[in-house]
Amino acid sequence: MNVSFLMSNGAKGFIIFLLFLIVVIIISTIRIVPQAYAYVVERLGTYQGTWAVGFHMKMPIVDKIAKKVSLKEQVVDFAPQPVITKDNVTMRIDTVVFFQITDPKLYCYGVENPILAIENLTATTLRNIIGDLELDQTLTSRETINFKMRETLDTATDPWGIKVKRVELKNIIPPAAIQEAMEKQMKAERERREQILRAEGEKKSAILVAEGQKESQILTAEAEKQAAILAAEADKEATIKRAQGEAEAIIAVQQANAQGIRLLNEASPTEQVLTIKSLEAFEKAADGKATKLIIPSDIAGIAGLVSSIVETANAAKE
16 A cells, blocks of 8 residues: 555656646747847758747757847947058058848858958958058048948848948048148148138238228218318308398499489489589599599589689688
């Protein structure tokens, strides 16, 4: 009875162990592929398939995951490579390659070490491209070099299941002597530009000063012109007013003379009064200021009249 009990307990333990082993094996066959990854599966050493994102189960013992491949875009920074330009200048250039795995099977079986293969291919392609360019062209043709390298690398890596997205020249390091010469050239160019800018500034300043003087002279001449015009107009108005005043004075004198004559006419003067007025006019004409004298023909009669007037005056005084 004890033996049968032990046997029954041993059978139960074996069954439990067997069930545990089966569960472990089943769990080991379950694989979950995460996002942006792909698994390359082999069965007995040969390619079985490529698992995409999701839940998968493999055959125990006979199936294995040969490689886990990332489908993300990857970046590789290669160390500086020595290259020689067309004009025999040795420089060092380091490159950055952006690539993405498009076929996990080709990536797994196409080349032994894909990253090392890309690095060597990049170095040889860079040497070939730089060898056809001079130093100045190399320094100013980064976009052209990047395009040629990307095109060449993309074509060469297609059998490896790799897509080259971009290739960038990170640093171009010329020799120390070349760097010193370039710095001197850059300094000279900057000094030349500074002198040109200074000369242009002085030129513009001189032009502005000349234009200011010109405008000042124009404004001064215009002001003098306006002042002369105003002075002429003022003189004209003064002359007109003076002429008008003289004309009015002449008119007033003439009116007064006319009024005097009218009054004389109205008073009916005698011949003696007229003779006295004639003598007064003759006295004014003979005051020494006139250069010519016109003596009337009846001056003798007038003299006699004067004598009689004088005698009459003397008699009046006595």
